[in-house]
Amino acid sequence: MTLGVVMLVHTAFDRAEQMIRHWAAAGCPVVVHVDKNVGQATHDAFVAALADLADVSFSRRYRGEWGMWGLIAASQAASRQLLDRHPDIQHVYLASGACLPLRPVAALKAYLATRPETDFIESVTTSDVKWTVGGLDRERFTLRFPFSWKRQRRLFDGYVRLQRLLRMRRRIPAGITPHLGSQWWCLTRQTLTAILDDPRRAAFDSYFRQVWIPDECYYQTLARLHTRRLESRSLTLAKFDFQGKPHIFYDDHAELLARSGCFVARKIWPQAKALYHRFPGEAQPEHCAQEPHTGTIDRIFAQAVDRRTIGRRGLYMQSRFPFMDRENGFTAVPYTVLQGFDDIIPDLAGWLTAQTGVIAHGHLFATDKAHFAGGAAVYRGGLSANARLRDYNAKMFLTNLVWNGRDQHQCFQFGPADSQAIKWMLAKDPQASVWVVTGAWAVPLFRSGRSASAVRAEAARLQQVESGFINALRSSDARSRRHIMTLAEFLGSPVDVLQAITGDMVGHRAKALSRPPVMVDLDGFAAFLQDLKNQGMHPYLAGEFAPGDAVKSTRPPPRKAYVIDRK
Missing domain, CATH: 3.90.550 (Spore Coat Polysaccharide Biosynthesis Protein SpsA; Chain A)
Structure with a gap:
């Protein structure tokens, strides 16, 4: 042929x-x-x-x-x-x-x-x-296009709009x-x-x-x-x-x-x-x-x-920087946010690392600096602990942190005393697992030794900030995995909550907990909350504590002295 x-x-x-x-x-x-x-x-x-x-x-x-x-x-x-x-x-x-x-x-x-x-x-x-690109599929056959799309773009677009406005339609030849x-x-x-x-x-x-x-x-x-x-x-x-x-x-x-x-x-x-x-x-x-x-x-x-x-999940780069809310996910991999737990468990980061092997940061958005795991001044990817550099674009700071450490599960502490620039990101990010013990901010105030009247204003401020974060987590736009409980609820069954957290982090590799880690001594805490109420500040986010309740400490009992008879 x-x-x-x-x-x-x-x-x-x-x-x-x-x-x-x-x-x-x-x-x-x-x-x-x-x-x-x-x-x-x-x-x-x-x-x-x-x-x-x-x-x-x-x-x-x-x-x-x-x-x-x-x-x-x-x-x-x-x-x-x-x-x-x-x-x-x-x-x-x-x-x-x-x-x-x-x-x-x-x-x-x-x-x-x-x-x-x-x-x-x-x-x-x-x-x-x-x-078909440009929004014209059927219309390319029912409108007229006498102008060049490349050389006469304004005329092209204007004439298309005019024909739509006047509802002009061409008749397609019969038989085709x-x-x-x-x-x-x-x-x-x-x-x-x-x-x-x-x-x-x-x-x-x-x-x-x-x-x-x-x-x-x-x-x-x-x-x-x-x-x-x-x-x-x-x-x-x-x-x-x-x-x-x-x-x-x-x-x-x-x-x-x-x-x-x-x-x-x-x-x-x-x-x-x-x-x-x-x-x-x-x-x-x-x-x-x-x-x-x-x-x-x-x-x-x-x-x-x-x-x-679409790009890779959680990766932003100069060649493909998307519009806000059109990203392919804020972050690359799942991570955990813990709010209030470190106020109750002093060595929370160390305990989590020993229990699960995850990278446990401190308060990454604290006002003084970013508290990276191990106290590092610079984290992977050249992220600086400097608060001004972090706050220049807090969202990108967290995105880069998760991307650069995506080979391991990461968690960090958050609280009402921290910068709240990322609260909506934490609420909307499907990769985030957010665990909140509401009202735990009252524990450091209680342990400061100051009277309820002296800390009343600070308690009110912290409660207002935390309430705003909780509202964001519960909004219709929220997509993160949220777990919210009051301080009273957590203290009622701390082992169950901590076991759920470690299981959420590492799945089947989580170790079974027989007892919670060492927590702060909360003897007299219920009376402190009542004093705040008496001063006109109602710490409702902490949950219900009756004035006479005794909040038990989980400090290990002191070792008994043994006397050895050498007769």
């Missing part, structure tokens, strides 16, 4: 000449369209360079601006010239100067020879595609259903001739002349009218990013392209010398009938799009 090639060229003429010679050497007649934007001198030199090839000709030139009719007019003129000059052609392949055959042209010819009546063109209805797809197709002679000779072509051309991006819908729609058998796929591997721009293949994509099994790939970087040296590969008879399989490359590019648009 004979395969003809229509090639659209507008740049990188040395590579385009190399590809034209490759197609011609394989016995494929080629008609070249050179963009009218290219200078005459450059065009003439390009034509002269290919003058030795008898089956290479040049078509009438059109201005091929992106998204405009010129690309269709160029392919129509070149296709008509190719069909008229070469009556033995059975398939016509649309390519560009940036296309690179990955497999020998003989393999492509053999593949098409077994499918003489099959058209290969991606063609799907607007309701079936999710890759608009379809979309890749502009790179391979059509049979019968289908392409029927499109070009259609009695209604003038009406179709008039309609499609003012749709948006007609090269993605003209042939894709009209091929449906005339095809005998259509496979909705392109034989050209062309990938697009999340903005609808074509991906460019470089030398380091060589193995990926080789595994794809595709016949042709675009868009190839002109300086990718390794690709142009390696492809097309040697002809292998057993590979002639091999189907292109793009599953691997599709997955890789889908992952690349996700990485570009």
